[in-house]
Amino acid sequence: MSVNLVRQLNSHDADFAQALKKLLAFSAADDAAIEAAAAKILADVQARGDEAVLQYTQQFDRLSKDQANSVKALEISKADLMAALNALPQNQREALEAAAQRVKSYHERQKIESGCHSWDYADEDGTRLGQKVTPLDRAGLYVPGGKAAYPSSVLMNAIPAKVAGVSEVILVVPTPDGVRNQLVLAAAAVAGVDRAFTIGGAQAIGALAYGTxxxxxxxxIVGPGNAYVAAAKRRVFGTVGIDMIAGPSEILVLCDGKTNPDWVAMDLFSQAEHDELAQSILLCPDQGFIDxxxxxxxxxxxxxPRQAVIKKSLQDRGAMILVKDMEEACEIANSIAAEHLEISAENPRKWAELIRHxxxxxxxxxxxxxxxxxxAGPNHVLPTMRTSRFSSPLGVYDFIKRSSMIEVSDQGAQHLxxxxxxxxxxxxxxxHARAAELRLKK
Amino acid sequence: MSVNLVRQLNSHDADFAQALKKLLAFSAADDAAIEAAAAKILADVQARGDEAVLQYTQQFDRLSKDQANSVKALEISKADLMAALNALPQNQREALEAAAQRVKSYHERQKIESGCHSWDYADEDGTRLGQKVTPLDRAGLYVPGGKAAYPSSVLMNAIPAKVAGVSEVILVVPTPDGVRNQLVLAAAAVAGVDRAFTIGGAQAIGALAYGTxxxxxxxxIVGPGNAYVAAAKRRVFGTVGIDMIAGPSEILVLCDGKTNPDWVAMDLFSQAEHDELAQSILLCPDQGFIDxxxxxxxxxxxxxPRQAVIKKSLQDRGAMILVKDMEEACEIANSIAAEHLEISAENPRKWAELIRHxxxxxxxxxxxxxxxxxxAGPNHVLPTMRTSRFSSPLGVYDFIKRSSMIEVSDQGAQHLxxxxxxxxxxxxxxxHARAAELRLKK
Known part of the structure; x- marks a missing residue:
């Protein structure tokens, strides 16, 4: 028998609660040095605008003055985006366009179903109340450079914004050493991104938040980034809106033991391959299946190909948990509140009904x-680190906002x-009292 | 002629844009000392739980050990909340209950109209997609103590949570020197608050975020607080959800000159009386009316009675702006993106259509x-400091969250x-690729 790669826990064990807590423990280190560096860059961008953005871009992305002699020169034209799309191999282009179409179609449905519309009603004394829904004027989309540049993330961030009706979606993506990721550019073209700049880091967040x-x-500002980007986003929150600060990716598989074990193994891998810090957990009532x-x-x-990352992630943060039954699996799943939850079981909706988080x-x-x-269509930007207890997938609803509408009739003003x-x-x-009283008819 | 109390601007003046920018300039000072103090208290509460909460409460709220010998002793019983309600003068009780009823009725309508429901559809190959909506399990409501303790805010924060279906709403309110605000307690009873504790400051935020x-x-955690509370909320964001960090209150009145000027004056007062930093601005195309x-x-x-606060607020931060016409007033209103916007005009909906923020x-x-x-019914917790560009009034939608629901059919899995x-x-x-490929039928 080979040794098990992934640790095994049993929900019956006396120390299970403690072991589970330890397994899930993770906190994004608050790195004071990173926070201070991000704050300094932001202040500099706010004060010096283009000049600061250009200087940091040359420095951090190792661009020579020939490659980047002005922020204007860092803009990628729409023609360049289209050229990237046109240059893709046919199968990649078709896959990208098919995915975009499905994501768009789902988010169009979401726009209708998730209350992204204005509404209004009148009460008995003629007072009219409601809410007006307006898309944001302008959204910024941060796309990481280098190896973590995912064209699928461009689709997932830009499409809900466009479906919401945002007039201008501006993409920023760093291009270390001047290397552009053609798939990212092509995805921007497919998603209808309006403008794109090859900038990144805290300086890009500053530029989007304050303008230059x-x-x-x-x-x-939406989209994932490294620790400097996360610190900068947290800091500009309030000046602009931000999406959640993402932690490492997580998958939790609830399986009744009737799925092909190869499929489950590969699903655990597909989370683990993202990152050594990613977390893959299986809950199952069948020890034989776990084996x-x-x-x-x-x-x-x-x-x-990514076996080193997969192995480290599974060894350090993965687990297989033997549970009493699927009911207990659902309870544990609620306490974990995972980003991705697979219910690989017969009659999965029966168990989904028990899932709150x-x-x-x-x-x-x-x-x-x-x-x-x-x-499939739904967004892949999802709440991590137990934040699904209070937050939602990125959606059309993140790119609209509401204004209360109040029109009190003269009759209503007497009563109210x-x-x-x-x-x-x-x-x-x-x-306040007097303003109300002045409207009362004597 | 008496001198004008409130500064006057004219949109025709060459330096108007600059003057407007200066008028609106406000930034909540990032006070490093406050941030550090809040961080220290949070860490202490996380480490020592009840013991730390008790100690800070005794210290900051000047409670003797007799008044507060355990955190349990700081809980206000439901009976105490009901007693406070029962002890109110009849007219106050009726007003509180009538307000609560209208706020509840509006938010029930909002729950229906704003997409706080699950939904689901199937595509042509039998794949089912949708979203499941779940209320939060537990929400914390911070109520400031002392002079800024507003019972109306208890209604406005707790009612949407209860309408959303939150199982447990926990109110915290500091009681400096042991003095309880009976109107706040009565409002908590009316709003259906489940538990209440007389704690406040960063220690209360820590207790709600980490639990003791x-x-x-x-x-x-929702609800306004002082600078320590705001710093603590910002810091626990991610561990828990938070509402927006509120700035000083703002009113912008757009008037066509046909409203009773006394009414407009008193509406400007009713914002100014909140706070010397509050901002009241009038936009009007009629100089005679401004006079x-x-x-x-x-x-x-x-x-x-609050003339000192009103005077300072109006002098320091107020303005009357003469505009060319109501269209221009709407444009300027969009650039201001005020918390409260009054359109005091004939056919106000004509102008409301032009308002985006x-x-x-x-x-x-x-x-x-x-x-x-x-x-009236809509929430009075509203986005300040231009954040209405991207955020919404507090609402039922803040107390629910969504999970994407994906069920791919075997047929769908071939295509996807x-x-x-x-x-x-x-x-x-x-x-990722392999996990998809394993589901393909050969």
Whole structure:
């Protein structure tokens, strides 16, 4: 027997709660040095604008003055985006366009179903109340450079913004040593990105938040980035909106033991291959099945190009947990509140009903997380690190905002004025009271 | 002629853009000492739990060991909340309950209209996609102590949470020197608050975010507070959700010159009386009307109990701006993106259509902001400091979250698997590709 690569836990063990807590423990280190560096860059960009952006870009992305002699020169034209798309091999272009079409179609449905519309009603005395929904004017999309530059993320961030009706989506992507990722550019073309700049880091976040002579200020910044980008986003929150600060990716598979163990093993791999800090966990009531998955893991691992990352992630942060039954698996899943939750079981909706906290729920053996990552339609930007307890997948609703609409009739003002006056006096706010009283007819 | 209390600007002046920018300039000082103090308290509460909470409460709220000998002793029982309600004068109780009823009714409508429901559809190959909506398990509501303790804010924060279906709403309110605000307790009873603790400051935020032996950890913290509370909320963001960090209150009145100038003056007062930093601005195309409002201000000011605050606020941060016409007023209003926007004009909806950015829009002369603050129904927790460009009034949607639901059919997996495989190989994520490929039927 080979040794198990992935640690095994048993929900029956006396120390299980403690072991689970230890397994899940992760905190993005608050690095004071990174925070200070990001703050300094932001302040500099706010003060010096284009000049500061250019200087940091030359420095951090190792661009010579010939490659980058102005921020204007760092803009990628729409023609360049289209050229990147046109230069793709036919199968890649078709896949990208098919994925974009499905993502768009899902988010169009989401726009309708998720209340991204204005509404209004009148009460009995003619007072009209409601909310007006308006898309953001301008959104900024941060795309990491180098190895973590994912064209699929361009689609997932830009498409909901465009479906929401955002007038201008501005993409920033660093190009270390001047190397442009053609798939990212092609995805920007497919997603309808309006403008794109080859800048990154805290300086790009500063440019988007404060605006410079060349780069217009946006209203919200979305998209993942490194620790400097995360620190900068956290800091500009309030000046602009931001999406969540993403942690390492997570998958939790609930399996009744009836799925092909190879499929489950590969689904665990597909999270683990992202990052050594990524977390893959299996919950299953069947020890025999767990053993089979361990076997599949041992068998597949040597074939995987990213085996080093997968192995470290599974060893350090992975687990297989033997549970009493699927009900208990659902309870544990709620306490984990995973980013990706696969319910690989017969009648998966029965178990999904018991789930309160998860970023996305993948139901049934055919729904591999990777299908959702690329092309099923729903967004792959999902809440990590237990934040699915209070936050949602990135969606059209992140690119609209609401204004309350209140039109009190003269009749309504008589009734409401007395209530407001009483409460305002109770709070010691006499001008509030008086403003209501002035509208009362004697 | 008396001197004008409020500064006047003219949109025709060459330096108007500059003057407007200066008028609006405000930044909540990033006070490093406050941030460090809040961070230290949070870390201490995380490490020592109840013991730390108790110690800071005794210290900062000047409670003796007799008044506070355990965190358990700091809990206000439901009976105490009900007793506070029962002890209110009849007119206050009726006003509070009438306001609560209207706020509840509006938010119930909002729950339906704003997409706080699950949805689902199937595509042509039997793949089912959708989103599941779940209320948060537990929400924390911070209520400031002392003079800024507003019972109306208890209603506005707790009611949307309860309408959303949050199981447990936990209120914290500091009681300096042991003094409880009976109106706040009564409002908590009316709003259906589940548990209440007399704690405040960064220590209360820490207790809600991390949980202690006595105080359960919540999933989201809402409600305004002082600079320490704001710094602590910003810091625990990610561990829990938070609402926006609120700045000083703002009102912008767009008036066509046909409203009673006394009404407009008092509406400007009712914002100014909150805080010396509050901002009240009037935009009007009629200089004669602006003069009348200045006159009303001079006339009313001596009668106001909070005249010192009103005067300083209006002098330092107020303005009356003469505009070319109402169209221009709407343009300027969009650049200001005010928390409260009154359109005091004939046919106000004509102008409201031109407004893209405002927290709440009060339409017509009878809709004083104070009616909206207390009892019209919509929420009075609104985005300040231009954040209405990207954020919304507090609402039911802040107390629910969504999970994507994906169930790919075996047929769907054939089609989607090929797309996912191509894209995953393009991104160098071979396990993602393989997971999709394993589901392909040979």
């Amino acid at each position: 002579a060349t780069i217009p200020a946006v209203d919200k 089979q998955v361990q076997k599949s893991i041992n068998q597949f691992l040597p074939e995987m 998860a970023g996305a729920i993948f139901m049934g053996p055919y729904t591999s997380e990777s299908l959702g990552d690329y092309c 004025g007395k209530i407001a006056s009483t409460l305002a006096h109770g709070e010691g706010l006499q001008a | 032996a006595t105080i359960p950890a919540v999933d989201k 009348q409002v200045q006159k009303s201000i001079n006339q009313f000011l001596p009668e106001m 405002a927290g709440a829009i009060f339409m017509g002369p009878y809709t004083s902001e104070s009616l909206g603050d207390y009892c 698997g090929k797309i996912a495989s191509t894209l995953a190989h393009g991104e160098g994520l071979q396990a």
